Amino acid sequence: MAAAGVPLAEIGPMLDADAARFGAALADVERQLTERIDELVARRATLQRLADSDRALLPDRACVVLDRMSGLGFGPDYVAAQREALVLARALVPEGFDGFLTDDPRIEELATAIADRYLANPALLGDHASR
Numbered sequence: 001m002a003a004a005g006v007p008l009a010e011i012g013p014m015l016d017a018d019a020a021r022f023g024a025a026l027a028d029v030e031r032q033l034t035e036r037i038d039e040l041v042a043r044r045a046t047l048q049r050l051a052d053s054d055r056a057l058l059p060d061r062a063c064v065v066l067d068r069m070s071g072l073g074f075g076p077d078y079v080a081a082q083r084e085a086l087v088l089a090r091a092l093v094p095e096g097f098d099g100f101l102t103d104d105p106r107i108e109e110l111a112t113a114i115a116d117r118y119l120a121n122p123a124l125l126g127d128h129a130s131r
Contacts (some may be wrong), residue, residue, distance in 0.1 A: 005033050057087050
């Protein structure tokens, strides 16, 4: 019982209880364990968000943009600089930041055209692609 999380002070009275009280006590211990597990899962999620600072500081759409940059050939230093710029922009102009990242059908077309151009001509990136 102790290994299951029942406090030692409660084990004796539980063993002396009738079947109904014993069952109710076990159900209460299970409820407490479930609450504790939920609390620990929430804490772990908070730690993961803090460890992955992009997710803590930027909306998902901004993180997707940053994630795609590496796949397009931008170096880690360049991507880090863009991350810092986005965090700064969000801090300085929070009310306009979400509008900055809203979907506009022209953005995908423009992004594809720019990516195609840079992928076809890597020299246009300067030394950003090699970092």
